[in-house]
Amino acid sequence: MINFIIAEYNPFHYGHQYQLNKIKGSKIIILSGDITQRGEAAIQGKYIRAQWAIKNGADLVLELPIMYTLQSATNYAKGGVKLAADTNLNGTLVFSAENPEELPKFYQELNSRELIPIYHQFRKEGYAHGHALRKAYKCIHSRDVLFKSNNILGLSYLEALKDYPSLKYQILQRIGDDYRNKQVEDAIASATAIRRFIAEDKKESIENFLPKNVYLDLPKKWKTKSFYPLLQYRLGILQDSMVPITGYERGMEDLFRKNIENTEEDFFNKTISKRYTKVRIRRLILNYLLDITKKELDQSLLDTSYYFKVLASNHHGLDLLKEIKSHSSVPIITNYRQFRELKGRMRKSFIKDLSASFLVHGKIEDYYGAKMQL
Helix, strand or coil, X not given: CEEEEEECCCCCCHHHHHHHHHCCCEEEEEEECCECCCCCECCCCHHHHHHHHHHCCCCEEEEECHHHHCCCHHHHHHHHHHHHHCCCCCCEEEXXXXXXXXXXXXHHHHCCCCHHHHHHHHHHCCCCHHHHHXXXXXXXXXXXXXXXXXXXXXXXHHHHHCCCCCCEEEEEECCCCCCCCCCCCCCCCCHHHHHHHHHCCCHHHHHHHCCHHHHHHCCCCCCCCCXXXXXXXXXXXXXXXXXXXXXXXXXXXXXXXXHCCCCHHHHHHHHCCCCCCHHHHHHHHHHHHCCCEHHHHHHHHHCCCCCEEEEXXXXXXXXXXXXXXXXXXXXXXXXXXHHHHCCHHHHHHHHHHHHHHHHHHCCCHHHHCCCCEC
């Protein structure tokens, strides 16, 4: 049995280990690279995070292209599911949710004819997608307790899976602290809380909440990297248009230009609204800096996957790679130099992955993790 997990492991913790231990069969991880879906640099590089997965029960780790990572939950899920489907291994997508048994019914309720017009009315009033959906659902069902982080992402996986009937799914019970919880209240701490402790120079406080190999690999001190000076340079000095960029909405460029000479804190204070969340703005900034256009994203979601970039593997993972190669025509990249053989859109997409590495590390991480880790 072959299982796929779409993950970030930012960082890997006991909740992730529990998930891997619950799965029977082969485990292929589709891992975000050096930038996460929230539009932030990951706490460690993709090669180190891939090793965490292998040392704690995974067999093979493939990189999720940055083009898919920097999207809303809908397109993030579409990109990851498409990558899994294009292996042609007919496996199972495994993900966790706060309410796994209720999720399929919740998905149907959110797509009801009754809810959709109410949702569009809230969108017209200026609410972001997630807020509009939540308010519309509450209007009909008088409750919104199911709107939790992993439930919402799970809904996106269910939507994406409709296009790939060859993939099954398994929903596990999420355990431990809520994803957004900044405090440690459970034996399994949230990734948010772990990052906060490290940012506050309290790494020793979370030693018991992480596998030992993960704890030792984490930096003693960590701070979220700022990309704002690059935005000021490209938007304020070069005056490059944001209009073609994925995630852009009319009016956002004028709003950004109006505030681009402010400090970073003031910029976000003046651009965040009920329509534009901080996460959405962060993602747009990085899509803009990496020149990821809506046209390019839409086309990539229609095409077969461009490539499978291998970040790490154990010996069983090597057998899985052979199986993928025999079932799929998608190129398998185990060394960054192989990207020179890629053509057209495949090559452009891979260069964006390398560019993301440079933005975060100030160097091309793939030069140092060039050979697949075993």
